Amino acid sequence: xxxxxxxxxxxxxxxxxxxxxxxxxxxxxxxxxxxxxxxxxxxxxxxxxxxxxxxxxxxxxxxxxxxxxxxxxxxxxxxxxxxxxxxxxxxxxxxxxxxxxxxxxxxxxxxxxxxxxxxxxxxxxxxxxxxxxxxxxxxxxxxxxxxxxxxxxxxxxxxxxxxxxxxxxxxxxxxxxxxxxxxxxxxxxxxxxxxxxxxxxxxxxxxxxxxxxxxxxxxxxxxxxxxxxxxxxxxxxxxxxxxxxxxxxxxxxxxxxxxxxxxxxxxxxxxxxxxxxxx
Amino acid sequence: xxxxxxxxxxxxxxxxxxxxxxxxxxxxxxxxxxxxxxxxxxxxxxxxxxxxxxxxxxxxxxxxxxxxxxxxxxxxxxxxxxxxxxxxxxxxxxxxxxxxxxxxxxxxxxxxxxxxxxxxxxxxxxxxxxxxxxxxxxxxxxxxxxxxxxxxxxxxxxxxx
Numbered sequence: 001x002x003x004x005x006x007x008x009x010x011x012x013x014x015x016x017x018x019x020x021x022x023x024x025x026x027x028x029x030x031x032x033x034x035x036x037x038x039x040x041x042x043x044x045x046x047x048x049x050x051x052x053x054x055x056x057x058x059x060x061x062x063x064x065x066x067x068x069x070x071x072x073x074x075x076x077x078x079x080x081x082x083x084x085x086x087x088x089x090x091x092x093x094x095x096x097x098x099x100x101x102x103x104x105x106x107x108x109x110x111x112x113x114x115x116x117x118x119x120x121x122x123x124x125x126x127x128x129x130x131x132x133x134x135x136x137x138x139x140x141x142x143x144x145x146x147x148x149x150x151x152x153x154x155x156x157x158x159x160x161x162x163x164x165x166x167x168x169x170x171x172x173x174x175x176x177x178x179x180x181x182x183x184x185x186x187x188x189x190x191x192x193x194x195x196x197x198x199x200x201x202x203x204x205x206x207x208x209x210x211x212x213x214x215x216x217x218x219x220x221x222x223x224x225x226x227x228x229x230x231x232x233x234x235x236x237x238x239x240x241x242x243x244x245x246x247x248x249x250x251x252x253x254x255x256x257x258x259x260x261x262x263x264x265x266x267x268x269x270x271x272x273x274x275x276x277x278x279x
Numbered sequence: 280x281x282x283x284x285x286x287x288x289x290x291x292x293x294x295x296x297x298x299x300x301x302x303x304x305x306x307x308x309x310x311x312x313x314x315x316x317x318x319x320x321x322x323x324x325x326x327x328x329x330x331x332x333x334x335x336x337x338x339x340x341x342x343x344x345x346x347x348x349x350x351x352x353x354x355x356x357x358x359x360x361x362x363x364x365x366x367x368x369x370x371x372x373x374x375x376x377x378x379x380x381x382x383x384x385x386x387x388x389x390x391x392x393x394x395x396x397x398x399x400x401x402x403x404x405x406x407x408x409x410x411x412x413x414x415x416x417x418x419x420x421x422x423x424x425x426x427x428x429x430x431x432x433x434x435x436x437x438x439x440x
Contacts, residue, residue: 004293008292
């Protein structure tokens with residue numbers, strides 16, 4: 001189904017925005033719903049009723065006692081290790097930070113934002129531009145790097161903080177964390193990996209749009225380009241996401257209603273209709 | 280119109296992907312028969328050799344009351360290539376399971392060798408009698424609701440089809 005959505009999104013040239021986020025959400029959640037259908041995992045269903053039984057493909061011999069399912073297991077194992085290394089471990093590894101180096105003017109600027117009245121702020125010793133948030137709703141925490149404090153003007157810093165703040169409004173924190181859970185349940189699945197990463201980029205794009213709403217996007221573009229220059233060229237994924245964010249900002253921002261609700265409903269219905277028959 | 284076009288392309292892509300998946304689903308067992316999961320209904324005894332690669336072993340002696348035609352014939356590739364044939368008439372039945380290789384089928388610890396039948400292990404389970412025979416690379420499990428004495432005659436007359 002991932003292939004279907006990928007091909008469709010490219011075919012209709014779906015721009016970044018709410019529609020794309022909704023489709024990615026469906027792609028992450030609906031397989032969990034159809035997987036829970038009773039009897040779907042039975043051998044009799046797989047062999048006699050299902051449209052496609054992946055176990056047949058997995059049992060194809062490759063020679064020397066190796067079967068295709070050995071390759072599938074290896075790839076699934078690799079994806080699980082990748083998910084733990086790139087997604088789970090970083091959440092425990094917070095950037096080193098200290099409250100003491102905090103500039104006096106920063107805290108009021110952060111806490112004046114709705115929902116951030118009790119937000120903790122810390123400074124990371126990193127020399128590159130870095131802003132990140134952590135914590136829980138009701139007790140958020142903003143981390144600003146020394147590099148960001150030194151090299152960003154007050155207006156640019158306010159813009160970057162507005163972007164981080166956007167992650168905590170309109171239910172974005174809950175949505176992204178619930179989807180992260182759906183992604184972890186399917187941590188062995190390449191489609192889930194792709195869909196969640198795409199969703200994260202789309203979230204960044206949405207937060208960019210909130211932070212520059214009613215303003216000139218050029219300052220944020222400049223900040224993103226500076227971060228792009230500071231990013232290790234080997235970090236292809238991060239650089240690609242930054243390029244995409246810049247492209248969207250330069251082209252007038254995301255389009256939230258790129259497809260009518262009825263079309264999305266049909267896509268979801270089609271997915272619910274098709275997925276149970278593929279085991 | 281745009282809405283219809285985007286829906287049409289979604290349906291077209293879905294149909295194409297589903298078509299490819301179905302072709303893969305159907306064609307893989309043709310090229311690699313062992314990839315087929317579960318039980319396969321067998322149309323005729325001649326088909327068993329094609330599906331399994333071995334000739335079915337059948338008891339030449341069968342009581343007339345069970346009839347000439349088998350009630351069911353099935354073949355499973357997993358976990359061992361296994362052919363099962365059942366004759367049935369009312370409450371009476373005879374079932375022969377021919378398993379190629381693998382471990383000996385389960386049997387109770389008190390099961391005994393059948394007198395004058397080498398490589399046999401038999402036991403009674405309620406109204407059913409069962410015997411496991413070791414015949415070359417095969418394990419043959421004969422199960423019947425008929426009297427236990429019939430087991431020896433079934434075992435003695437096993438012949439390849």
